[in-house]
Amino acid sequence: xxxxxxxxxxxxxxxELTEPGGPHQLHLCEEHARVYLAQESSSPAASxxxxxxxxxxxxxxxxxxxxLDQKExxxxxxxxxxxxxxxxxxxxxxxxxxxxxxxxxxxxIHDAQEHRGKRPKRHTPSADLQVELIRLRRxxxxxxxxxxxxxxxxxxxxxxxxxxxx
Amino acid sequence: MxxxxxxxxxxxxxxxxxxxxxxxxxIVMSSRIxxxxxxxxxxxxxxxxxxxxxxxxxxxxxRMEKIEAWSAVRYVNVAALSExxxxxxxxxxxxxxxxxxxxxxxAVAIDPQEQFSVMINExxxxxxxxxxxxxxxxxxxxxxxxxxxxxxxxxxxxxxPKYGYLTxxxxxxxxxxxxxxMLHLPALVITRQIEKVFRSLQKISVAVRGLYGEGSQxxxxxxxxxxxxxxxxxxxxxxxxxxxxxxxLIDYERRxxxxxxxxxxxxxxxxxxxxxxxxxxxxxxxxxxTMHYLSKVRMGVNLGLISDLPVTTINKLxxxxxxxxxxxxxxxxxxxxxxxxxxxxxxxxxxxxxxPQNN
Numbered sequence: 207x208x209x210x211x212x213x214x215x216x217x218x219x220x221x222e223l224t225e226p227g228g229p230h231q232l233h234l235c236e237e238h239a240r241v242y243l244a245q246e247s248s249s250p251a252a253s254x255x256x257x258x259x260x261x262x263x264x265x266x267x268x269x270x271x272x273x274l275d276q277k278e279x280x281x282x283x284x285x286x287x288x289x290x291x292x293x294x295x296x297x298x299x300x301x302x303x304x305x306x307x308x309x310x311x312x313x314x315i316h317d318a319q320e321h322r323g324k325r326p327k328r329h330t331p332s333a334d335l336q337v338e339l340i341r342l343r344r345x346x347x348x349x350x351x352x353x354x355x356x357x358x359x360x361x362x363x364x365x366x367x368x369x370x371x372x
Numbered sequence: 373m374x375x376x377x378x379x380x381x382x383x384x385x386x387x388x389x390x391x392x393x394x395x396x397x398x399i400v401m402s403s404r405i406x407x408x409x410x411x412x413x414x415x416x417x418x419x420x421x422x423x424x425x426x427x428x429x430x431x432x433x434x435r436m437e438k439i440e441a442w443s444a445v446r447y448v449n450v451a452a453l454s455e456x457x458x459x460x461x462x463x464x465x466x467x468x469x470x471x472x473x474x475x476x477x478x479a480v481a482i483d484p485q486e487q488f489s490v491m492i493n494e495x496x497x498x499x500x501x502x503x504x505x506x507x508x509x510x511x512x513x514x515x516x517x518x519x520x521x522x523x524x525x526x527x528x529x530x531x532x533p534k535y536g537y538l539t540x541x542x543x544x545x546x547x548x549x550x551x552x553x554m555l556h557l558p559a560l561v562i563t564r565q566i567e568k569v570f571r572s573l574q575k576i577s578v579a580v581r582g583l584y585g586e587g588s589q590x591x592x593x594x595x596x597x598x599x600x601x602x603x604x605x606x607x608x609x610x611x612x613x614x615x616x617x618x619x620x621l622i623d624y625e626r627r628x629x630x631x632x633x634x635x636x637x638x639x640x641x642x643x644x645x646x647x648x649x650x651x652x653x654x655x656x657x658x659x660x661x662t663m664h665y666l667s668k669v670r671m672g673v674n675l676g677l678i679s680d681l682p683v684t685t686i687n688k689l690x691x692x693x694x695x696x697x698x699x700x701x702x703x704x705x706x707x708x709x710x711x712x713x714x715x716x717x718x719x720x721x722x723x724x725x726x727x728p729q730n731n
Binding site: 254281282283284292293294295296297298301302308311312315316317318319320321322323324325326327328333335336339340343347350365369 | 410412413414415416418419421423424427495517520521524525528529530531532533534535536537538540541542543545546547549601602603604605606607
């Protein structure tokens with residue numbers, strides 16, 4: 207894909223989430239991305255993709271970036287590239303699997319990296335259990351699709367048990 | 373909770389955010405608190421399959437149905453609504469434009485006073501909203517805190533000990549809290565000070581944006597102030613942050629109004645009276661134009677330049693002249709041209725008896 211402003215290949219794919227007209231996508235070469243993001247920093251609206259692009263630019267070589275982009279969440283299946291282009295995560299487990307890459311982003315956005323607000327009063331499922339629940343639910347859907355209703359109902363019982371334990 | 377997709381009775385009422393009562397309501401329209409929450413056992417909405425979304429909607433609905441205190445809460449299946457009805461909920465600020473325009477299983481639970489609503493399958497599985505008329509953030513937060521506790525007692529939220537409530541977008545993670553106050557700032561717009569005021573606010577990390585009406589047209593001098601960050605501070609600290617900024621804006625707006633009254637009373641009176649005249653006599657008028665003139669008239673009423681016109685009437689007109697409300701009240705679908713004619717006649721019927729004060 208070519209840059210929207212010149213003939214060079216577009217290496218930055220930025221999705222603006224805070225525009226009044228709804229999200230829109232930008233495809234830019236490195237040079238135009240830099241110009242765009244410099245502009246962006248003067249606007250109060252925080253753009254996830256923008257912050258991320260800036261931050262990745264600082265720390266990573268192209269090889270490292272390419273490798274990071276391929277990193278995939280075993281639970282929901284999104285890659286870091288998917289997140290980087292859409293600005294949205296796929297499931298709660300992404301905060302664990304992409305943790306080391308997300309923390310600097312959280313710091314840029316919030317100037318903080320730890321929650322200090324309210325906490326659920328009752329016990330919430332652990333990260334491992336959350337993963338297990340999402341995985342089982344997916345298996346159940348697959349079983350239903352294959353019309354293996356016996357297996358589906360087994361998984362459903364298992365899900366209910368786990369949910370009640372959590 | 374009762375499933376009820378007949379929204380006709382909603383359209384007749386004024387709704388919470390345009391009620392125009394509460395502290396500082398000559399300038400502050402509404403105080404709004406939003407929380408983003410997700411279920412622990414599903415992928416986020418954008419990544420969820422149709423089956424997942426259906427299971428999320430069903431599971432949350434089934435749990436909500438058991439809440440005894442919610443016997444009068446209305447449950448609306450947004451996916452089954454016509455475009456006019458979806459738009460009606462957006463105009464009343466009960467659902468977001470995003471929820472209205474997206475696809476797949478999605479719904480909203482609305483309390484009878486329209487003070488709270490819970491959207492299901494927006495960007496996050498749950499978006500809780502509490503809205504109070506006027507400047508009333510603390511009470512709105514307390515109501516939200518209780519609503520959140522109630523839902524948390526029946527739903528397992530995705531929560532991380534370090535990062536807090538997990539959300540699809542990292543800009544919401546932690547508290548998931550957005551505190552917003554909507555202000556009517558016509559005098560700051562007329563005196564061209566609005567840009568300057570907002571630039572000074574950016575330094576203290578609150579976001580300010582205009583309110584948009586139909587399409588992306590800018591709407592009648594309304595501005596929304598909200599917190600930018602959601603992580604690393606407690607909910608009360610975030611509420612406090614916005615609470616501290618709002619009185620400054622109110623003070624600026626009051627001073628700008630005073631300035632206009634003192635320096636150019638005649639110009640101001642003329643401006644307000646012309647706006648009123650157009651609203652009373654036009655034969656066809658767009659939604660944007662209506663907002664523009666209603667905004668001036670609202671300020672005129674608050675400054676005593678127009679008599680015999682309660683500010684509640686103006687507030688009601690702001691919402692009832694929106695495209696979907698107009699069609700709902702008329703009882704049939706209308707194209708843009710017919711809407712503009714209907715809007716003008718509606719305005720005439722409701723503003724007819726009042727007149728600008730002569731002095």
